[in-house]
Amino acid sequence: MPLQMQAGCLRYFGSVFAGLLDGDDVKHSITAMIKTITKVGNSQGITLDAAIMDLARLKVGDQVNLTVHEGGAIYLTPVRPEVSPEEASRAIKEILSKNSELFRRLA
DSSP states (O other), rough: OOOOEEEEEEEETTTTTEEETTTTTEEEEEEOOOOOEEETTEEEEOOOOOOHHTTTTOTTTTTTTEEEEEGGGGGEEOOOOOOOOHHHHHHHHHHHHHTTTHHHOOO
């Protein structure tokens, strides 16, 4: 598969990876693909490959926020549940309680 370097961006065509590089470290992952809009019943749709779903940490049934920006750019943003401070505190206490012996040995 051909590699192409443009303005600090390494693109590996034929795969779904392109990373902005700083030395040898990948600082940010960007994925770009050309997709075709298909007919799905009386609507239209775009099929997302498993690799894209994995990179975006999405699964079937997840919700996304669709935003159309000036110029027609479409952004899909995963809707992630918000965790309240009380829920976070409760989860931390549970983890500490379940793993207290492990944490004591690691200290």
